[in-house]
Amino acid sequence: MRSPPQSGPGAGNRDEGGGADRQERRTACRRRLRVAYQGAPGSFGHQAALAFCRDCAAEARETFEAVAAAVARGEAERGVLPVENSRAGTVAGVAEIIAESGVRVLSEHDLPVRMHLLALPGVSLEQVRSVVSHPVALKQCAETLAALGLAGEAASNTAVAARALAARDQAVLASEAAAAAYGLVILRRDLQDDPGNATRFAIIAAAGAVG
Numbered sequence: 001m002r003s004p005p006q007s008g009p010g011a012g013n014r015d016e017g018g019g020a021d022r023q024e025r026r027t028a029c030r031r032r033l034r035v036a037y038q039g040a041p042g043s044f045g046h047q048a049a050l051a052f053c054r055d056c057a058a059e060a061r062e063t064f065e066a067v068a069a070a071v072a073r074g075e076a077e078r079g080v081l082p083v084e085n086s087r088a089g090t091v092a093g094v095a096e097i098i099a100e101s102g103v104r105v106l107s108e109h110d111l112p113v114r115m116h117l118l119a120l121p122g123v124s125l126e127q128v129r130s131v132v133s134h135p136v137a138l139k140q141c142a143e144t145l146a147a148l149g150l151a152g153e154a155a156s157n158t159a160v161a162a163r164a165l166a167a168r169d170q171a172v173l174a175s176e177a178a179a180a181a182y183g184l185v186i187l188r189r190d191l192q193d194d195p196g197n198a199t200r201f202a203i204i205a206a207a208g209a210v211g
């Protein structure tokens, strides 16, 4: 696998140098590229896709593998995959998926990640017994959840967990956008243990794609 670039001109971003990142954004915006991300609207992958190009057509896929496969097959011109979180470390499996799927990394971007505790309307913190989210999201909030006495339950994605929430003794860890998308209330804001919490996303394209 080709190593991702290790430095770049933009704060928090890594690109291939010489303004390639800016060029990438301009090109993406002109053509309204289809950008695949994992999860559902309101996920951090969705937010990364929108940050990469506000006018892109962001398309959800169920798994990280499906994101890479959609890009390799040309169903989407770009994909976004989380590579590493500043607190929780490497996102398991993603480096292997990139290496084995016929895609290449165009650039990498740090997305600030704020994790909120979301519940059904009318539910109070005292009613909540467990918290559902992506394992990487649970890890980012491990100390705060322990202090609140809340057990974690794994889901495939933060926004998928928010969309599926139906129990009044459960809450989810997800974004403010997920709360708005699925009619949930924010019980507690900013549960991430590190105030500087951020996830690095790779922007991928098909290995043979030009531009």
Ligand SMILES: O=C(O)C(=O)C[C@]1(C(=O)O)C=C[C@@H](O)C=C1
Pocket: 038, 039, 042, 043, 044, 045, 046, 082, 085, 091, 113, 134, 136, 137, 156, 157, 158, 159, 199
């Ligand atoms: O669950 C999501 O919303 C995702 O986009 C996945 C994911 C991850 O796999 O690391 C991405 C960013 C956040 O750090 C938490 C979860």
